[in-house]
Each structure stands twice: as structure tokens, then as C-alpha cells.
Amino acid sequence: MPQAKNHVLCNHQELFEFYKAPIHQVNCAEYGVPQLRERVFIVAQRNGLLFKLPSLTHGPKTKKPYINCWDAISDLEYEAEESLNLKGKWAGLLPSIPEGQNYLWLTNRLGGLPLFGWRTRYWSFLLKIAKSKPSWTIPASPGPSTGPFHWNNRKLSVKELCRIQTIPDDYKVHGSLLEAQ
Numbered sequence: 001m002p003q004a005k006n007h008v009l010c011n012h013q014e015l016f017e018f019y020k021a022p023i024h025q026v027n028c029a030e031y032g033v034p035q036l037r038e039r040v041f042i043v044a045q046r047n048g049l050l051f052k053l054p055s056l057t058h059g060p061k062t063k064k065p066y067i068n069c070w071d072a073i074s075d076l077e078y079e080a081e082e083s084l085n086l087k088g089k090w091a092g093l094l095p096s097i098p099e100g101q102n103y104l105w106l107t108n109r110l111g112g113l114p115l116f117g118w119r120t121r122y123w124s125f126l127l128k129i130a131k132s133k134p135s136w137t138i139p140a141s142p143g144p145s146t147g148p149f150h151w152n153n154r155k156l157s158v159k160e161l162c163r164i165q166t167i168p169d170d171y172k173v174h175g176s177l178l179e180a181q
Contacts, residue, residue, distance in 0.1 A: 021042050021043060021044035021051075022050060023040060023041075023042055024042070024051075024053050025039075026038065026039050029059060029066045029067070029134045030056045030057070030059045030061070031058065032057050032058050032067055032166075033067070033166050034066070034067040034068060034069060034071065034072035034073075034134045034163070034164055034166075035136070035166075036133075036135070038137075041053075067134060068130075068131060068132050068134060069129045069131055069133065069135050069164070070132065072135075072163050073160045074131070076157070076159050076160060076163065078152075078157070081157065083155070083176065084150075084157060085154060085155075086144070086149070086154060086155065087144060088144035088145060089145075090125075090126060091144075093106065093115070093126060094126055094128065094149060094153045095153045096112055096113070097112065097126055097128050099130035099131060099132075099151045100129070100130030100132075100133060101128060102123065102124065102125060102127040102128070102147065103116050103121050103125045103126040103127075104116075122146075124139060124142075124147050125145055125146065125147075127147030127149065128147060128148065128150075128151060129149065129150065129151055129156075131151055135148050135164045136148050138156075138161055138165060138181065140181065141181075142181060155177065157177075158173050158177060158181075161180065
């Protein structure tokens, strides 16, 4: 372990260099997940070997395109569930937002009615997935107007959420939609 300086552990850079722990920024869509989910991985090995990420499988740097939402969830049977209906003050606006857009569509800079100021809401506010692209990151604790929402103007079902995150179809998720998410 690096020597402590004045009883304080050394800075992060020294720690990374000591353990030979490079920082890897990963977008899961580049590994076949139908979700644009960026994460950072730091893998340290005491044996001094450097960890190397597997080769990318999807995206512009490969021969395979990203897996899009249509390919991931279109074959799932939709059963109308009350819990998937949007409720709340802004629910009626979602049908006016095109696939792949969010509330910014409803500003004076884009095509919809200018109901909001530019960047006055959080990014996932009224965010709708597009059939032709991977989904955005699925939030752990969404609010009533927090997407991503289905292109059919509803919440994503538990089965759809699982598929987008590449959780196997036979995996059982119990509880309400909010608990499952």
C-alpha cells in the first residue's frame, strides 16, 4: 500500500498508479444492451496485471448497430395495466412529444408549443423512448413525469424494463411497478 502522508491516505491518482487501476468509461449499449447507460469501472489487481475490457460488440466502432428499443421489446405482449397509465399534472402532454424527445420539444427552440423554458426541467422529464434507438438509463426512483416512457405514451411495463436492462425473461420480479423499478 502507498505510504500515508501525514496520516492521510495518498490522493486517488497515486492509489490508481500503485494498484495499476485504469479508469474505464463504459456505455453498455456498446456491449449489446439496448440502453444508453454510461458507467465508470475501476478494476485493481494486486498481481500488477492491467485489467482490459472486452472488445466492443455494438455501435459505430463495430460492424453491428446498437440494439434498439423496437428489437428489444416489440415482441412482448402488452396487457393494459392501470399502473402503466400516466397520471398527474403533465400526463396529457406526453402524446404531443415525438419519440426520442423530452419536454424540450415543448419549448420555443423545438417544434411543439412553447410551454416550458429551455432547460428549466430535469432532463428525463416527459422523456419518451424511440423505436429506432437504445433506451436511456432506467432511473431507480422515478417521479410521475420521469421517463423514459413507452412510445405509446405510457409507462414501461416490468417485463419491458427487464428486457431493456437485459434481465432474462424467466427472472421473476415481485411487487408493484415502482418497487420493481
